[in-house]
Amino acid sequence: MNLFFRKSIIAVTGLFLCIFLIVHLSANCILLLPEEMARGMYNSYSTLLRENPLIKIVAYALYLSIILHVFYALLVTIRNKKAKPEKYAINHAQDNSTWASQNMGLIGTFILIFIIVHLANFWARIKLGMGEGVGVDSLGNKDVYEVTSSLFHNIYYVIFYSLLMIPLGFHLHHGLKSAFKTLGFYHKKGLQILSKVALIYALVVSILFGIIPFIVYLK
Ligand code: HEM
Incomplete structure (x- = not known):
């Protein structure tokens, strides 16, 4: 299977996971409401999702997406490491790229640890x-x-939940931009807009997910 195909799978599943995160975050924002309102709304919404047959299919697509995203990301990271085993004191290839783009493997590992703990919780x-x-x-x-x-x-x-939202923010910012590029989006002006949208998306998602645990703690 060639590199383009692997990266396209990472991109498509990543975009699907980005949509899931918006829906998941909206539901979890209920937790910011006063307890008397939040409990009933949160539990009813959760029951609705669990019992809806259509949502069950979407949930299976979600689990498959997480597995494929992690699996192909690991394959691509290992392949890249093998292709460039030496580290140079000055790496000119980095001039044009961000810290997040250079460390997607490490950042992704933190997020994987978060998801495993979160699913267990x-x-x-x-x-x-x-x-x-x-x-x-x-x-x-x-x-x-x-x-x-x-x-x-x-x-x-x-x-734990709040700290792990920092790597999630970096991952979403870089991942959203590179997913569109992988899928062939190269319009110059469009990429500038995309970069801003990706930054806003990453900030909103990571900050809101990061403050929800604190707000619940203080209630
Ligand atoms: C404040 C932060 C969060 C809270 C309170 C929260 C809460 C929850 C809850 C209650 C469930 C179980 C839903 C149910 O079965 O009724 C769930 C499932 C899940 N969460 Fe989160 N979540 C948070 C952040 C995240 C983040 C940041 C991610 C991804 C990076 C994530 C990914 C998932 C996934 C993949 C599932 C399984 C989906 C399913 O139920 O089928 N969550 N979360």
Whole structure:
């Protein structure tokens, strides 16, 4: 399988994951509301997503995208390392590229660690019923709000979730720009606009995801 095909898979799955993050962030912004409102809304929304057959298909596409994205990113990173094994004191190839673009492998590893911990905290517990049980709220919905709230009353998790949003921000900023380039988008003015959109997107997503745990902690 050639490099272009591998990079295209990384780009397409990455763009899909970027869309997922907007939807996921919007849902999690409910956590910023006062507790009396947030609990019912968050739990109803979560039940709606879990029980909708169409969303179930999208969820499988999401899991597949994460697996393909990580797998091909690893292959490309290993191939690049093999192709350029020596490190030079001055690397002129870096002149035109950012720190994030040079360290996508390392940044991606941090995000992978985050996703594994995150899925163990929520997904495995809520969807697979692993670990401590999940209670129900007054409407009979799984109390996902309580799972979130109790996790974010542990300051170590708050710090972990918030800190890991820094590499996520760098990854999204560089990833969004390079995905469009990989897929053949080379319009000069368009790329300038894309660069700004990618920066705003990365800042909004990482800052909001990063402050939600603190707000829940302080409630
Ligand atoms: C404040 C931060 C976050 C909170 C409170 C949060 C909360 C949750 C919750 C409650 C679930 C389980 C949903 C359910 O089954 O009802 C979930 C699932 C998930 N989250 Fe997050 N999340 C956060 C940040 C993130 C970030 C930054 C990413 C990705 C980089 C992410 C990726 C996922 C994925 C892939 C799933 C599994 C999707 C599914 O349920 O099928 N989350 N999250």
